Amino acid sequence: MLELRGISKAYSIGGQTVQALDSVDLTFEAGTFSAIVGPSGAGKSTLLHILGALDTPDSGSVTFQGQDIQSFGDNQLSEFRRHKVGFVFQFFNLLPTMSAWENVALPMLLDGGTFRAAKPRALELLELVDLQNRADHRPSQMSGGQMQRVAVARALMMDAPLILADEPSGNLDSKAGAQLMSLLARIAHEDSGGRAVVTVTHNVAAAAATDRVVTLQDGGIRSDTARVS
Numbered sequence: 001m002l003e004l005r006g007i008s009k010a011y012s013i014g015g016q017t018v019q020a021l022d023s024v025d026l027t028f029e030a031g032t033f034s035a036i037v038g039p040s041g042a043g044k045s046t047l048l049h050i051l052g053a054l055d056t057p058d059s060g061s062v063t064f065q066g067q068d069i070q071s072f073g074d075n076q077l078s079e080f081r082r083h084k085v086g087f088v089f090q091f092f093n094l095l096p097t098m099s100a101w102e103n104v105a106l107p108m109l110l111d112g113g114t115f116r117a118a119k120p121r122a123l124e125l126l127e128l129v130d131l132q133n134r135a136d137h138r139p140s141q142m143s144g145g146q147m148q149r150v151a152v153a154r155a156l157m158m159d160a161p162l163i164l165a166d167e168p169s170g171n172l173d174s175k176a177g178a179q180l181m182s183l184l185a186r187i188a189h190e191d192s193g194g195r196a197v198v199t200v201t202h203n204v205a206a207a208a209a210t211d212r213v214v215t216l217q218d219g220g221i222r223s224d225t226a227r228v229s
């Protein structure tokens with residue numbers, strides 16, 4: 001579904017160049033939950049941003065469902081980010097003044113829809129993440145684990161085939177973190193057609209629920225292991 005070939009990215013600061021990614025080749029398939037792990041500075045965030053077209057590589061190609069993302073114009077790119085990718089962030093990024101279901105519905109609003117039209121789907125998604133009883137709660141009235149499940153429901157609102165999660169359990173206790181990882185695994189596996197779910201984590205225990213662990217080091221792939229469940 002998503003294929004990276006020869007992806008390199010360097011940053012220059014004060015005359016020094018840091019090779020954040022160095023000729024990375026990776027393929028992500030629907031129905032698979034992948035973890036990207038590795039020490040701080042290994043290039044994990046840079047890789048995730050390139051996967052979500054939030055950043056562009058210096059060289060190499062990113063192909064999504066057969067289309068070269070670098071050839072996209074601005075409209076196609078924002079269409080890609082809005083419809084094809086769902087993001088889950090470490091700090092949840094929920095709007096504090098909105099209820100759980102309104103937060104879930106938000107991507108539909110940003111796409112020109114109305115709350116009224118989006119509500120049934122938002123409630124369905126809250127049920128999927130086991131929060132049907134929290135639909136009218138504000139983020140401040142929920143635990144970290146619940147807030148992150150709202151964020152997962154929001155990432156699913158536009159039916160994106162690719163879900164990217166950046167340290168989604170980084171602010172959760174170990175139990176809530178494990179629950180969240182199982183939820184992401186379920187989302188990758190259960191859905192009709194399946195989704196590609198990719199998470200960055202430096203928590204090795206959190207990677208236990210995944211099907212595949214890609215270990216980055218110094219901008220390169222140190223290992224790429226399929227887990228047998």
Ligand code: ADP
Nearest residue numbers: 011013018020039040041042043044045046047
């Ligand atoms: P990780 O997510 O694995 O901690 P990153 O992808 O954030 O790694 O960073 C990889 C390398 O690139 C690091 O050495 C980091 O300092 C450098 N880097 C990342 N983003 C920037 C940036 N915007 N400007 C300069 N250097 C950066």
